[in-house]
Amino acid sequence: MMVLVGVKDSNIKNGELLDSKCPECESINSLKFSIYKRYTHITTIPLFPVGKYVNIECSNCKEFFDYPDLNENGQLQLKNEKLKNPIWMYSGSIILFLSICFYVNNYIDLKNESAVLIKTPTKGDIYHLRFSNGYYSSMKIDKVTNDSIYTTQNDFEVYLPYEIKDIDKPENYSKIKNNYSKIEIAKRYKEGKIIEISRK
Ligand SMILES: [Zn+2]
Numbered sequence: 001m002m003v004l005v006g007v008k009d010s011n012i013k014n015g016e017l018l019d020s021k022c023p024e025c026e027s028i029n030s031l032k033f034s035i036y037k038r039y040t041h042i043t044t045i046p047l048f049p050v051g052k053y054v055n056i057e058c059s060n061c062k063e064f065f066d067y068p069d070l071n072e073n074g075q076l077q078l079k080n081e082k083l084k085n086p087i088w089m090y091s092g093s094i095i096l097f098l099s100i101c102f103y104v105n106n107y108i109d110l111k112n113e114s115a116v117l118i119k120t121p122t123k124g125d126i127y128h129l130r131f132s133n134g135y136y137s138s139m140k141i142d143k144v145t146n147d148s149i150y151t152t153q154n155d156f157e158v159y160l161p162y163e164i165k166d167i168d169k170p171e172n173y174s175k176i177k178n179n180y181s182k183i184e185i186a187k188r189y190k191e192g193k194i195i196e197i198s199r200k
């Protein structure tokens with residue numbers, strides 16, 4: 001997906017200036033204003049507002065004016081317009097914030113779960129491993145005795161921890177058999193060599 005960042009304008013309020021006189025044709029009560037909010041967006045999702053501007057048009061002579069063209073009374077009326085930033089202009093930021101919360105929460109849950117599971121190794125557990133060469137893999141527990149764990153290592157390695165799930169297939173645990181003492185396994189978890197445990 002191509003990510004496009006930009007700004008857009010949205011018309012949030014329109015009205016008439018009371019007791020106004022057009023600076024051009026001098027007709028009375030003919031000035032109409034439109035207030036726009038400017039917001040940033042990623043593709044089509046608004047992130048947050050970044051500013052506002054006003055268009056003033058005379059309905060009689062069809063001239064356009066800027067804020068400084070108005071007399072004091074007109075400027076005051078515009079200043080007193082209550083403008084709220086529509087919540088939808090923040091929807092991207094809200095989504096972003098909620099996603100971060102979700103991932104952080106998920107991450108903490110997984111860590112907590114692994115911390116419990118490491119204490120009770122069970123046949124079928126999948127241990128996610130980080131090797132000293134920077135690669136990641138996994139191993140499956142085949143058998144647990146009083147003091148030892150027998151495993152089959154995954155035939156494959158991946159670059160990133162979240163790719164482990166892609167290689168976690170029964171047929172990939174075929175050749176490399178190992179056994180560890182439970183003490184050794186606890187040590188490896190503590191050292192961050194075992195990063196996650198999943199149990200079906
Ligand atoms: Zn006019």
